[in-house]
Amino acid sequence: MKYVSTRDKTKSISSGEAILKGLSSDGGLFWPEEIPQVSRDEIVKMADENYNARAKRILSKFLTDFTKEELDDCVDSAYTSEKFSSPDIAPLKKIDNDEFVLELWHGPTCAFKDMALQILPHFLTRSMKKYGTDKQAVILVATSGDTGKAALEGFCDVDGTKIIVFYPRDGVSRVQKQQMVTQKGDNTFVAAVEGNFDDCQTGVKAIFSDRSAQEKLYEKGYTFSSANSINWGRLVPQIVYYFSAYADLLKNEEIRMGDKINFVVPTGNFGDILAGYLAAHMGLPVGHLVCASNKNKILTDFIRSGTYDRKREFYTTMSPSMDILISSNLERLLFAASGNDDELVRDYMRKLSENGSYTVNDDILIGIQREFFAGFTTEEATVETIRAYYEKYGYVADPHTAVALHVYDKTDLDGKTVILSTASPYKFPHSVCEGIAPDEPAEDEWALFDILHKKSGLPIPGSLAGLKDRPVRFDTSCDPQQMLEQVTGFLK
Numbered sequence: 020m021k022y023v024s025t026r027d028k029t030k031s032i033s034s035g036e037a038i039l040k041g042l043s044s045d046g047g048l049f050w051p052e053e054i055p056q057v058s059r060d061e062i063v064k065m066a067d068e069n070y071n072a073r074a075k076r077i078l079s080k081f082l083t084d085f086t087k088e089e090l091d092d093c094v095d096s097a098y099t100s101e102k103f104s105s106p107d108i109a110p111l112k113k114i115d116n117d118e119f120v121l122e123l124w125h126g127p128t129c130a131f132k133d134m135a136l137q138i139l140p141h142f143l144t145r146s147m148k149k150y151g152t153d154k155q156a157v158i159l160v161a162t163s164g165d166t167g168k169a170a171l172e173g174f175c176d177v178d179g180t181k182i183i184v185f186y187p188r189d190g191v192s193r194v195q196k197q198q199m200v201t202q203k204g205d206n207t208f209v210a211a212v213e214g215n216f217d218d219c220q221t222g223v224k225a226i227f228s229d230r231s232a233q234e235k236l237y238e239k240g241y242t243f244s245s246a247n248s249i250n251w252g253r254l255v256p257q258i259v260y261y262f263s264a265y266a267d268l269l270k271n272e273e274i275r276m277g278d279k280i281n282f283v284v285p286t287g288n289f290g291d292i293l294a295g296y297l298a299a300h301m302g303l304p305v306g307h308l309v310c311a312s313n314k315n316k317i318l319t320d321f322i323r324s325g326t327y328d329r330k331r332e333f334y335t336t337m338s339p340s341m342d343i344l345i346s347s348n349l350e351r352l353l354f355a356a357s358g359n360d361d362e363l364v365r366d367y368m369r370k371l372s373e374n375g376s377y378t379v380n381d382d383i384l385i386g387i388q389r390e391f392f393a394g395f396t397t398e399e400a401t402v403e404t405i406r407a408y409y410e411k412y413g414y415v416a417d418p419h420t421a422v423a424l425h426v427y428d429k430t431d432l433d434g435k436t437v438i439l440s441t442a443s444p445y446k447f448p449h450s451v452c453e454g455i456a457p458d459e460p461a462e463d464e465w466a467l468f469d470i471l472h473k474k475s476g477l478p479i480p481g482s483l484a485g486l487k488d489r490p491v492r493f494d495t496s497c498d499p500q501q502m503l504e505q506v507t508g509f510l511k
């Protein structure tokens with residue numbers, strides 16, 4: 020299996036090379052030349068397998084330059100009972116007759132990013148050995164909150180790597196910030212940026228395309244890599260849980276093989292939902308993929324109209340991991356939906372960077388609308404949904420999950436639907452308590468943990484419980500223009 024760039028499909032590389040490079044040098048993203056197929060027999064077999072076995076099946080179809088032993092080792096090092104608090108890794112909970120929640124936040128940082136970032140460092144270090152680089156990999160991350168911590172945790176003290184994380188100073192929750200600035204590890208560095216997430220992401224992309232900076236660091240023994248969801252190694256592990264959810268529904272006799280199910284995905288950078296698109300194109304019986312947005316509803320507008328227009332106000336919401344106006348992974352959907360038309364993708368991306376908008380042609384739009392629905396929520400509706408699910412079902416959702424639950428409630432879907440739950444309620448205790456305990460006064464986030472615990476009965480995750488008293492290691496902040504200086508400073 021070979022990978023091409025969404026902006027130039029003439030040259031192809033292996034999956035390990037794609038993971039090492041992160042972003043293609045032409046600015047495009049890597050995408051498999053062909054989408055591998057999964058047979059019905061295999062899906063039926065998965066019903067009797069655990070998460071790791073399911074993961075090995077799916078990953079082996081894409082990472083064909085990895086040996087079986089290498090892949091087994093990556094999977095079994097990532098999804099362990101020390102790191103994940105649920106033996107199912109990604110447990111599926113039944114809410115109502117046709118409604119299920121797939122909880123993706125039982126990993127070490129309590130957000131769904133762990134699903135990919137626990138395994139990416141293993142892919143990366145294996146790939147480095149395989150392709151003979153003697154350099155240290157420098158992982159640069161722009162984060163809207165959860166990626167940063169999950170990447171720090173995944174790469175912490177991994178030999179041959181350094182990790183640098185930039186977050187928007189006022190764009191992440193108190194818990195998210197505390198998780199990052201207290202990160203351990205000799206190879207870690209964290210800085211706040213005076214700007215929003217898009218500023219952070221644009222800054223990181225600029226460093227990636229700065230040839231002279233790269234050459235200088237290369238001489239010093241470093242090579243850049245990315246852990247953002249543009250990296251193929253981030254996307255591919257996410258395909259697994261779509262199959263896993265289906266296999267669990269089969270196992271529990273909620274569906275029969277071949278029945279189509281829907282997925283509702285709280286979406287930001289379009290990585291998570293794109294993994295669902297890949298699963299569907301591999302042969303998983305999927306009805307609709309529903310893209311759920313918060314008040315930053317650029318994707319809802321795009322899927323409904325065909326016009327992607329980033330010239331709009333940016334809102335900071337209670338679901339910060341979805342506060343995004345440039346959904347990088349959408350480029351991959353455009354490539355796939357246009358029948359791998361790299362020239363067309365180049366043209367759209369040029370329009371996006373020059374004019375701030377583009378409109379896809381009718382063929383692409385019709386294709387996208389056949390598979391995707393889209394909806395959004397307001398801030399009020401998000402809190403109201405947290406309250407309603409608690410009262411009606413006793414289910415406590417974080418604000419990102421609540422966005423998806425709300426969109427589910429508003430959308431007319433046939434058959435069973437799985438809503439992806441992307442963060443533990445404890446990561447956003449303020450908004451959650453606004454919904455389920457509005458009258459309980461609390462001094463700070465830490466007091467809210469106790470209220471949340473009392474109300475929900477959910478155990479406080481060990482990694483969050485001791486956070487308050489952990490020493491702060493990183494208090495640097497910088498302008499978006501100074502990000503490169505921060506990088507070179509740390510690598511000195």
Ligand SMILES: *Cc1c(COP(=O)(O)O)cnc(C)c1O
Nearest residue numbers: 165286287288289290291340441
């Ligand atoms: C990253 C994130 C999302 C959005 O996922 P994308 O892959 O960027 O679309 C949603 N919820 C939470 C909690 C996240 O951390």
